Amino acid sequence: MPYSPINVSNNILKRAFQEKVDVSPMKLQKLLFFVASEYAKRTGKPMIDGNFQAWQYGPVVRSVYDEFRSFGGRAIRSYGKDAEGKSYQIKEASDPALHESLDVVWNAAKNYSAVALSRITHIQGSAWANSFSKSTFIPEEALKADQTYRSELGLPEIRNPR
Secondary structure (H helix, E strand, C coil): CCECHHHHHHHHHHHHHHHCCCCCHHHHHHHHHHHHHHHHHHHCCCCECCCEEEECCEEECHHHHHHHHHHCCCCCCCCCCCCCCCCCCCCHHHCHHHHHHHHHHHHHHCCCCHHHHHHHHCCCCCHHHHHCCCCCEECHHHHHHCCHHHHHHCCCCCCCCC
């Protein structure tokens, strides 16, 4: 079953808060996109409940945008909350593919700026580039197939991709 994008975002933010790495809403969206792509490659399944939209500055999950937009271009300083005001994270021990996807993307991309990550999502042939002028949403198959960011981030080859 796919995860709440807010909860997965909280897993990313946990790493950011622990390591004192600033993550703006725009940077969070790009990290979430790369993690979702890595997860789809490892499992053959969608990571989040919902879709990425092809916005001008790259892929965006609307619910994550709405949750964190009050931070503007500043670093996010709190976890995302559900409708009852509670914050949740995914227990990564229960999903090794999620844990590995989060770790590999975080370690590769945490020191990039939001603008640099946005530029990476805009590489010709990327899932975003192939969707931007044609559709509001980025198809899950395009997300899974996207390889354009991997060399830019120096990500290792995935063993046994699905």
